[in-house]
Amino acid sequence: MSFIGQNIKKIRTVKKLSQQQMSDILGVSRASVGSYEEGRAEPKIDTIIRIANHFSITIDALLTREISVNDIVNLKMDHTSFLPELPDVKQEVKDMDQDLDILTLTARLAKVEEMLARLLDK
Secondary structure, eight states: OOOHHHHHHHHHHHTTOOHHHHHHHHTSOHHHHHHHHHTSOOOOHHHHHHHHHHHTOOHHHHHHSOOOHHHHHTOOOOGGGGSOSOHHHHHHHHHHHHTTTTSOHHHHHHHHHHHHHHHHHO
């Protein structure tokens, strides 16, 4: 028996995400998220991988056991997955995360403004 549907719902509710927000993260329709949560459908493997990567949880845990609220509270959301499919920008965000101790707040804000300006131009 797969626990994926109830785990998706638990992650979504603990993280205070609507079904629409979760569908945006997963790249599926809102109705699909509802179907997963109600057990009427199972997500495709690429969707399961996206959930695991986005919320930093193992595929094994998603599929084989009911995850706890404590598991979810400690999950990290990959904020780069909200960015459009622009690998260079995603990499810049990841690089910037690694350099947080080095950059001043002003420098970080300037980098973010620069990236946003490029995104709006595309």
